[in-house]
Amino acid sequence: xxxxxxxxxxxxxxxxxxxxxxxxxxxxxxxxxxxxxxxxxxxxxxxxxxxxxxxxxxxxxxxxxxxxxxxxxxxxxxxxxxxxxxxxxxxxxxxxxxxxxxxxxxxxxxxxxxxxxxxxxxxxxxxxxxxxxxxxxxxxxxxxxxxxxxxxxxxxxxxxxxxxxxxxxxxxxxxxxxxxxxxxxxxxxxxxxxxxxxxxxxxxxxxxxxxxxxxxxxxxxxxxxxxxxxxxxxxxxxxxxxxxxxxxxxxxxxxxxxxxxxxxxxxxxxxxxxxxxxxxxxxxxxxxxxxxxxxxxxxxxxxxxxxxxxxxxxx
Amino acid sequence: xxxxxxxxxxxxxxxxxxxxxxxxxxxxxxxxxxxxxxxxxxxxxxxxxxxxxxxxxxxxxxxxxxxxxxxxxxxxxxxxxxxxxxxxxxxxxxxxxxxxxxxxxxxxxxxxxxxxxxxxxxxxxxxxxxxxxxxxxxxxxxxxxxxxxxxxxxxxxxxxxxxxxxxxxxxxxxxxxxxxxxxxxxxxxxxxxxxxxxxxxxxxxxxxxxxxxxxxxxxxxxxxxxxxxxxxxxxxxxxxxxxxxxxxxxxxxxxxxxxxxxxxxxxxxxxxxxxxxxxxxxxxxxxxxxxxxxxxxxxxxxxxxxxxxxxxxxxxxxxxxxxxxxxxxxxxxxxxxxxxxxxxxxxxxxxxxxxxxxxxxxxxxxxxxxxxxxxxxxxxxxxxxxxxxxxxxxxxxxxxxxxxxxxxxxxxxxxxxxxxxxxxxxxxxxxxxxxxxxxxxxxxxxxxxxxxxxxxxxxxxxxxxxxxxxxxxxxx
Numbered sequence: 001x002x003x004x005x006x007x008x009x010x011x012x013x014x015x016x017x018x019x020x021x022x023x024x025x026x027x028x029x030x031x032x033x034x035x036x037x038x039x040x041x042x043x044x045x046x047x048x049x050x051x052x053x054x055x056x057x058x059x060x061x062x063x064x065x066x067x068x069x070x071x072x073x074x075x076x077x078x079x080x081x082x083x084x085x086x087x088x089x090x091x092x093x094x095x096x097x098x099x100x101x102x103x104x105x106x107x108x109x110x111x112x113x114x115x116x117x118x119x120x121x122x123x124x125x126x127x128x129x130x131x132x133x134x135x136x137x138x139x140x141x142x143x144x145x146x147x148x149x150x151x152x153x154x155x156x157x158x159x160x161x162x163x164x165x166x167x168x169x170x171x172x173x174x175x176x177x178x179x180x181x182x183x184x185x186x187x188x189x190x191x192x193x194x195x196x197x198x199x200x201x202x203x204x205x206x207x208x209x210x211x212x213x214x215x216x217x218x219x220x221x222x223x224x225x226x227x228x229x230x231x232x233x234x235x236x237x238x239x240x241x242x243x244x245x246x247x248x249x250x251x252x253x254x255x256x257x258x259x260x261x262x263x264x265x266x267x268x269x270x271x272x273x274x275x276x277x278x279x280x281x282x283x284x285x286x287x288x289x290x291x292x293x294x295x296x297x298x299x300x301x302x303x304x305x306x307x308x309x310x311x312x313x314x315x
Numbered sequence: 316x317x318x319x320x321x322x323x324x325x326x327x328x329x330x331x332x333x334x335x336x337x338x339x340x341x342x343x344x345x346x347x348x349x350x351x352x353x354x355x356x357x358x359x360x361x362x363x364x365x366x367x368x369x370x371x372x373x374x375x376x377x378x379x380x381x382x383x384x385x386x387x388x389x390x391x392x393x394x395x396x397x398x399x400x401x402x403x404x405x406x407x408x409x410x411x412x413x414x415x416x417x418x419x420x421x422x423x424x425x426x427x428x429x430x431x432x433x434x435x436x437x438x439x440x441x442x443x444x445x446x447x448x449x450x451x452x453x454x455x456x457x458x459x460x461x462x463x464x465x466x467x468x469x470x471x472x473x474x475x476x477x478x479x480x481x482x483x484x485x486x487x488x489x490x491x492x493x494x495x496x497x498x499x500x501x502x503x504x505x506x507x508x509x510x511x512x513x514x515x516x517x518x519x520x521x522x523x524x525x526x527x528x529x530x531x532x533x534x535x536x537x538x539x540x541x542x543x544x545x546x547x548x549x550x551x552x553x554x555x556x557x558x559x560x561x562x563x564x565x566x567x568x569x570x571x572x573x574x575x576x577x578x579x580x581x582x583x584x585x586x587x588x589x590x591x592x593x594x595x596x597x598x599x600x601x602x603x604x605x606x607x608x609x610x611x612x613x614x615x616x617x618x619x620x621x622x623x624x625x626x627x628x629x630x631x632x633x634x635x636x637x638x639x640x641x642x643x644x645x646x647x648x649x650x651x652x653x654x655x656x657x658x659x660x661x662x663x664x665x666x667x668x669x670x671x672x673x674x675x676x677x678x679x680x681x682x683x684x685x686x687x688x689x690x691x692x693x694x695x696x697x698x699x700x701x702x703x704x705x706x707x708x709x710x711x712x713x714x715x716x717x718x719x720x721x722x723x724x725x726x727x728x729x730x731x732x733x734x735x736x737x738x739x740x741x742x743x744x745x746x747x748x749x750x751x752x753x754x755x756x757x758x759x760x761x762x763x764x765x766x767x768x769x770x771x772x773x774x775x776x777x778x779x780x781x782x783x784x785x786x787x788x789x790x791x
Contacts, residue, residue, distance in 0.1 A: 008565055011572075056597065217588070224592040224614075228607030 022205035029204060032216060033066030039076025042223035045232060046073055046101035047125040048139075049219055056234040058225035062215035063173035065142055071219060074124045074146050084119035087126050087143045089136050090154035093286060094127025098235065101125070105152075117149070124148075130168040131159045133268035137187060138170070138177055141275045151281040153272060156288055158303050160264040161253040162188070166195040173197045185271040243302045244293035250305040257305075316355060316542055318583055321629055324351065324538060325575055328636040329563070336562035344533050344556075344637060345397070349373065349404050351538035354420050356502045360495075361480065362487040363426035368501050370405060370431065372536065374438050375463070377401075379511045380531040381442055382455040383518040388525045389446070397529040402435055453519070460515045467508045470501055472711040503541045505708060509668055510535045514549055516672055524550045530557075539633040543626040545644040545664040552639070560638035571635035578628025581621045589618035594773045599783050608786045615773050616766040620649060623662070649765070652757030654722070654729045657765060665705065674701045694730050699723030709772070714780065718771040725764055 038044045048068050051059030062068065069075055079085055088094050088106050096104035102111060106125035114121040126143045128135060136153060143151075158164075165171065166189065171178055175196035182189035202208045226232055255263045273281060289301045299305045316324075324347075331343050352369040359365045377398065381389065388394075411417040412425040445455065469475045473496040480498035481491055514531075517523045526534070526549065534552045563571075593615040602608050624645040634641045648661035658666050674697055681693050688696075699720065706719025744750045767784060774780045785791070 006565075010569065055591070218591065221588055221591045224607075224610065225598065228604065228611065229598065229601040231601060 022207055025206045026201050026204040026208070031066055032213075033064040033068075034070055036067065036070035036075070037220045037223050038071040039073070042227040044073030044076040045071050045226060046107070047095050047104070047232065048072055048128050049232075050095060050129055051233065053234050054218065054222065057232060058222045058229065059232045060215060060218055060222065061169070062212070062219060063170055064212060064216060065138070065170075065174060065177065067216050067219055069142055071223070072124070072126075074126070074143070077122075079147055082119050084116040084121045084150070085146065085148045086121060086123040086150045086152060087140075087146065087148040088123060088152040088154065089140050089143065090127045090152075090284075090286070091131045091136075091156070091159065092127070092129035094125060094154050095129045096125065096127070097129055097233075098239065099233075101230075101232070105154075119149075123152075127154075128170060130170060131156070132164050132166075132168040132171060133159045133265050133272070134165040134178065134181075134187060134189065135168045135171050137181055137185070137268055137272050137275060138174065140272055141177075141181060141185075144275060144277075144279070148279060151276050151279055152284060153281060154284040154286050156286040156304075160259075160266070160268075161255065162263065162265050163253060165189070165265050165268070166193045171195070181271065181275075185274040186267065187271040188265060188267050242289050242291075244289075244291035244296070246291060246293065246295045246299040246302065248295045248298055250298050252305050316626070316629075318579070320355060321579065321633075325629075325633050325636065328539075328633050329568075332560075332563040332636050332638070337560040340560050340637065341529065341533065341556060342400075344537065344639075345401070345529050346404055348533055348536045348538040348541065349401055350408065350420060352503065352536050352541060353405075353408050355542060356422055357500060358422035359500060360489075360493070360498050361483045362489060363430070364483060364487075364499060365422040366409070366425045367430075367434075368499075370434060372501070372504070372507055373401065373405065373532070374434065375466075375511065376507070376532050376535045377438065377528060378441065378445075379459055379463070379514060379535075380526075380528050381445055382459050383514050383523055384528075384531075385523075385525055388527060391527060394528045397527065397532075401529075401532065405431065456515050456519050460512065460519075463508050463511050463515070467504070468711065470499070470504055471707065471709075503536070506541065506544055506546060507535055509546050509665075509708075510549075513546070513668065513672065517549070522550075524553055526553055537634070537639070539630040539639075540641055543623065543630065544662070545627060545630065545642050546668050547641055547664065551642070555639045558638065563636060567635060567638075571632045573632075574628050574635065575632030578625045578630075578632055581625030581628060583625075586618050586622035586625055589614045589621065593618040594770065594783070596774055596776070596779070599774055599779050603786070603791065605786060605789045608783060612766050612770060612783070612787065616649070616762070616769050619769065619772075620645070649762050650758055651761060652754050653733070654725045654761055654764060655733075657761050658722070658726065665708070669701050669705060673704060677701075691727075691731060695727045698726040698730070702726065712775070713777050714771050714775055717777055717780070718768055721768045721771060725768070 045059075049059055049071055050061050051057040052061065054060040074087070086106075086109065094105060096107075099107075101107050104125050104127075106123040109121060109123040112121075124143075124146070126139050128139055133155060136155060136159065140151065140153065166178065172195045175193075175198055178187075178189050178196070179191065181187045182191075199209070206213065250257075252259075261267070269283065272283075288304060290296070291299070291301055297306065327347065331340070335343070352372055353366065356365050356369050359368070406428070408420050409425045409428055409431045411420060412428070415424075418424060469479055476496040476499060477494065480496060481494050483499065484491055484494055514523060530553055531549075533556065534547070534549050537547075537552070540547065592611060594611045595615075598611060602611060627644040631641050631643070642664050644663050644665075646660040646663065648657050651657045651660055677700065678693065678697050681688060681697070687693070700723070702723035703716065703719040705722075706715040706717075709715045709718075740753060744753045767787070770780045770783050771777065774783065
C-alpha cells in the first residue's frame with residue numbers, strides 16, 4: 001500500500017539534506033572551477049574572463065583562477081612539437097581594454113604567423129586588467145603549467161607600490177595562492193595583510209560562497225554568447241581619453257622620491273624570474289603616455305610623476 | 316517582484332495564516348495589498364509619481380466599485396469604515412516622508428501631505444456627486460469603461476505616454492529635456508485595467524456580484540497577483556475570500572510551499588539564467604550564424620515561459636497560504652500539438668478574458684447580421700482582431716502588432732487546415748505510432764511557430780526581427 005506523504009517529514013529531511021550538502025561543500029571545497037564547458041562545448045576565450053558589465057560584454061570578473069584558466073583557449077590546446085608557445089602577462093594593455101582579441105599584442109603576434117627556433121609561434125594573452133606585480137606573478141605561476149617557451153611580462157612603474165600588491169581583487173581573493181607564492185618564491189606578502197579576504201568555514205558553504213558559485217555558472221552560461229558573437233568586452237561608442245592637462249602635483253602613492261625597495265615590490269620581479277625558472281622571459285617596461293599638456297614637466301601622466309626611479313629591464 | 320519582495324510577502328502570509336487564521340484575514344489581505352502596491356511601484360523620474368501612481372490605482376478602483384455596486388451595498392456603513400482605513404494606511408505611508416527610516420515602503424520620499432489630502436477630497440466629492448442622482452445612471456458604467464480603456468491607451472501608446480510624461484513633468488515643474496515615454500510606468504495597471512473592465516462589463520450584463528469596497532479593492536489589487544496575474548474573476552475570488560478559513564493545515568502548507576519553491580526555481584534559476592543568453596535587441600544584431608540564432612531564439616522562448624509561469628506559481632503559492640485558490644495560467648503550452656491548444660494553455664486567464672469580453676461578443680454580433688459574412692471570413696476577422704488586441708495589451712507598437720497578427724493568422728490557418736484535413740488525419744492515424752507521429756509533429760511545428768512569433772515580441776524593431784528570421788533560415 002502506498003504510504004501517504006508526510007509534508008513535515010519531507011520538509012525536515014529536505015532541510016537536513018541541504019544542511020549536509022552545505023557542510024560537505026565547506027569541508028570538501030570541490031574546486032569545480034576545473035570543470036568547464038569552454039574548450040569542450042564552446043571555444044576557449046582568447047583572454048581571461050574580466051568584465052564590469054556582463055550583460056553587454058558577455059564576460060564577467062571572478063576570482064576562481066581554476067575557472068578563469070579553464071575557460072581560456074590555452075587550456076584546450078595540447079602543445080604540439082611544432083608550436084613555439086608564448087604567454088604574455090601584464091595589465092589592461094596586455095589584456096586589451098577597448099581592443100578586440102585580434103588587436104592585442106598576442107593577437108598581433110599570432111596574425112604575423114611568426115616562427116621561432118623553427119617552430120610556429122602561438123601567443124596566448126594571459127593579461128588581466130588590474131595593476132599589481134603580485135597579481136602578474138600569480139597569473140604567471142598558473143600559466144607555467146602550460147609549458148611556455150617564452151614569457152613576455154609587460155609592466156609599468158605603477159604596478160610596483162607595495163600598497164597595490166594585494167589590494168587588487170584577484171590577489172585579495174586568492175590569499176592561499178598568494179601565501180604559497182610567498183613561501184615558494186620569497187614574494188613579499190604580509191601574512192596578516194588586511195586586504196586578504198579570508199573565508200571562514202561558513203563562508204565556504206554553498207550558501208556562504210554563493211557569489212562564487214553564481215559567478216562560475218554565469219561564466220559557463222556566457223560561453224554561449226561568446227561562441228555566438230565572439231564578443232568578450234563592451235566597446236562604448238565614446239570613452240574618456242587619457243588626461244593630458246595635469247595637476248601641479250609630484251606625489252606618487254604617498255611616497256617620496258627617491259623610491260627605495262621598502263616602498264616598492266621590487267622583489268616581485270625576482271619572484272617572477274624564479275617562477276619561470278629556466279624558461280626565457282622578456283621583462284618589458286611598458287611604454288607610457290608622456291603628456292604635453294599643463295604641468296607635463298611635473299607629471300608624465302595622471303598616475304606617474306616625472307623624476308622618480310625607472311625600472312631597469314633584465315632578461 | 317524581486318526575490319526579497321517575494322520572500323517577505325510569503326513569510327508575512329505564512330505568519331498571518333498560522334498565527335491569526337481566519338481572524339482579520341480579509342483585513343490583512345486588504346491592508347497588505349494597499350501597502351504592496353506602493354512598495355512595489357518602481358521609482359519614476361517624475362516628482363512624486365511613484366507615490367501618486369499607486370494612489371491613482373486606488374482611486375480608480377474605488378470609483379469603479381462605486382459605479383458597479385448596487386444601491387444597497389453602496390450605502391452600507393462598513394464601506395465608509397473600510398475607505399477610512401484604506402485612506403489612513405495611505406496617509407501613514409505618506410507620513411513616512413518625515414521618518415526617513417521608514418521610507419522603504421515607497422520608491423522615493425513621499426510627496427507633501429497636502430496633495431494627497433486634496434486627492435482624497437476630490438475623490439470624496441466625486442463619490443458624493445455620483446451618489447446624488449436618485450436613479451443610478453447606466454451611463455456612468457459606459458464612462459467608467461471609456462475612462463479605463465482611455466487610461467490604458469495612454470499608458471500603452473508610446474506617443475501618448477510621451478505626452479503624458481511631458482504633461483506630468485510640466486505639472487511638477489520639471490524640465491522636459493530628458494522626457495521619455497518610459498517616464499511613467501504604472502505598475503500592474505495592465506492587470507488592474509482588465510479586472511476593472513471585467514467588473515464593469517459584468518455589471519452591464521447583470522452578472523456583477525454584490526461586494527463591499529474592501530472585497531473589491533482586495534480583488535483588484537490582491538498582492539500575490541498584482542504584478543503578473545493571473546486575472547481572476549470577481550465572483551470566483553469572492554467565494555474564496557468569504558469562505559471560512561480554518562488556518563493552514565500541513566497539506567495546504569506543503570502544496571503552497573511546493574508551488575512557491577517551484578515558482579522561485581523557475582523564475583530565479585531557470586528564467587534568469589536563460590535571460591543571459593536569450594534573444595534581445597543587442598544580441599539580435601551581433602549573432603551571425605544560423606545555429607546560434609536558433610539557440611538564442613529557443614532560449615527566449617523558454618525564458619519567457621519559465622519567467623511568466625514561475626511568477627504565476629509564486630502568486631498561486633502565496634495566495635494558497637491565505638486560503639485563496641487563484642486560477643491556473645499555464646498548462647504545458649509548449650507541449651500542445653496545435654496553435655489553438657497552445658492559446659488555450661498559455662496565459663489562460665488572459666485568453667479567457669478576451670474570449671469572454673471580445674471574441675464571443677463580436678462573433679455573436681457578426682452572426683446577427685442580416686447577411687452574415689462567410690464562416691472563414693468571420694473566423695479570420697475575429698481571430699486576427701482578438702490576437703491584435705492581445706498584442707496591444709502588451710503595448711501599442713509595431714512589434715506587438717506584428718506578433719498579434721502572426722498569431723491571429725496562425726490561428727486562422729490552423730482552423731482552416733484542421734477543417735480540411737481532420738477526416739484524412741483521422742483515417743491515416745489509426746495506429747498509436749501514427750498518432751504519436753502526428754502529435755509530435757504538431758508539437759514541434761507549433762513550438763517553432765510560437766518561437767518565431769516571439770522574435771516580434773522580443774525585439775523593438777520589426778526590421779531587425781525580419782533580419783533575425785532571415786538568419787534563422789540561413790539568409791544573411
